[in-house]
Amino acid sequence: MIELIRTNDAVIISFVESLxxxxxxxxxxxxxxxxxxxxxxxxxxxxxxVDADQADQARRILTDAGIANEIRRK
Incomplete structure (x- = not known):
């Protein structure tokens, strides 16, 4: 698994979980x-x-949701 986001914000965590x-x-x-x-x-x-093979899809979803700034870079 690879790290998609890292944050202290419980709302963002919940939003990402939902997405x-x-x-x-x-x-x-x-x-x-x-x-x-x-x-x-x-x-x-x-x-x-997230699983490495789904990382690109997960990043696209976060970008489409307007929270691309939360994505951890490789």
Whole structure:
């Protein structure tokens, strides 16, 4: 799996999850439980990971959704 986005913004994470789910793209939110360790201060970003073979499609979806600035570059 490769990292698609990394952010502290729970709204963006939720939006990306929804987009990936709707498109049938396999994804995983890494470091989701790390926010418990930081006391929910939001200093530890979460990462949305996707299968490498679906990465280009996932990037296109985020670009079409207007959040291309969130995409992690290779």
């Amino acid at each position: 990936m789910r709707d498109a049938g793209i396999v994804f995983f939110v890494a470091d989701q439980n790390m926010s418990i360790l930081d006391g929910s201060v939001g200093i530890l970003p979460r990462r949305v990971m």
